[in-house]
Amino acid sequence: MSKIKFNGKISYRISSYLKLSQIALKVIWSKLTKKSINSKWSTDFEIGVLFWRHQFNRAFSYSSIQEGRAYFESLITSVDEDFEVISTPTNPNEPRGEWHRLDGQPTKNKILYLHGGGYTFRSEISLNFARMLAGLLKIELFMPFYRLTPEHPHPAQIEDALAAYKYLRNKGIEARNIIIIGDSAGGHLVLMLLLALKQLNLPQPAIGICLSPWTDIGERGKSFYGNDKYDLVQGYMAKQFDHWLQGNTNPVSESLSPIYQDFSNVAPIYVQAGVKEVLFDMIDEFASKLKAQNINITLDTWPQMTHNFQFHGNTHPDSKDAFSKIQNLIKKIMQP
Template sequence: MTTTQSTSPVSKTSADPLYALYADWAQIIANTPDLTMRLFRAIFDEWHQPTKEPEDVTYREEVVGGVPGIWTLPVGADTSQVLLYTHGGGFAVGSAASHRKLAGHLAKAIGITAFVLDYRRAPEHPHPAQIEDGVAVFKALVERGIKPADITTIGDSAGGNLAIAIPLALREAGEPLPGRVIAFSPWLDMENKGETLVTNIESDALITVPLLEGMIAGVLGGKTAPNNPLANPLYADFTGFPRLYVNAGGDEALLSDATRVADKARAAGVDVTLNVVEGQQHVFPFSAGRTAEADAEIAAIAAWYRG
């Protein structure tokens, strides 16, 4: 397992566009107790704002395996390799539109394509609908001739959970696995037992335990146990799991989810790289094109992918 601790001069200041966005969201949520799901989703569709539009990348909407989404298509990309990107947002908010620019930066840095899923969201569609959609897209890509080893499941926050859970579900079904898994600030713990939910709660500009509790209730729907390995991969068996890259911001409340899953996968013999960047917020690569930390992380992921 490779673990790196990077330092950053940016912390809790307006110099970090992602921190500023999160602080604004947190204020809106705190001041609007009757916030409807429609407006909640509209707010989180602003997630793309800190991300600079990547140059030389085009987009195309398509339905793959019955699941709508957006292709990110860098000029000259190798179309035989695909990032299967599952967006974050507590399984309830976020969308392909809010994450297409981030996926575009990653695809461009690696030199391949990405498909960002608009998977079914909770609470209308509780677990395991999101995993089922990811598995459907994976199998459809394989049916199109993409080799399983040339598909990477990747996602952030709740989407990082899905990036890990989709290969677990594929293994359970006896299907081939992706070649790599990348999880940005994965939200895995459906029991809220992480120590950084306490130690980092003041430095995290967005995450609160009540926010997580509401999203847990929505996705589990009172029917899925919080220790179900496909809902909470901290309980999963990682034997035979693909190469895994995990990152997190040093200031975020979900940091211990990233460190715990890295430790668990390493104990099972998985090739794991963990990168924690100090002073950074939840899913800090969202500042791609605007902060040195985000750009360096995307470059590091591209190098890891090719390694």
């Protein structure tokens, strides 16, 4: 069962709640009449996909990204999880962000979590997912608040991710005890951070884990638009995120796309993706390319899942399975 939290303007709250109610009724009716988008989806899952697609579309409709963020944040849904995570902000002289600890207890291993949101949104949804990661994986987690686009285009994000990694290292945390996890644009940032560490001859983390990563900031594959009917993220949104990321810095798109980069001599990479997401083809091609080069990469896919399906935690069978795979992988490669 999802929990609902309201934020910000009353008009935005009402609009979001009415849309959620409308979508819920529409999905229930479509299930009864056998006209669902995907007959294999549960009612709750389909409601979530359609609602968050609407919220993204509405956010993109505003001329001001600040207003778009405010609308997106006006109604937040989260899943019930049976754990207590204590969140603590960093000190003023440290990189901006939050620590998340299960029962407030530190652990030897640490997670550096790079959130998604197209580099443009830092929603309470991402904060909730950070807590979920810390709770389900039972590992202390640091989530840096990297600078967002369009206000701060590239290279602000990689600079901040690198600063966050160095922050952990300066606290005496060994590289082999650091797990870097990112979703969506955060998955892109994980990959770019691994490359930056290699270029600077800095120690690699134990592993980079990418959930629905953005592996090509350009258009790639039939799924980019072909899966619009299934996914909460749409192809046109990825193109806008690309435009905001590049800003006026005029980098070559290939230089910001992991699929064109050399991933030799970096940490092992583990990737999860849903076959129904718009980024699926580029993720699949990225993994295939690296495997052909004998790079240590593993890709797990779920045929009916969409972008960032892991946000459902243990409340959905596929998401629960995805977390189980991450847990088993960490147990295999990390020291206790």
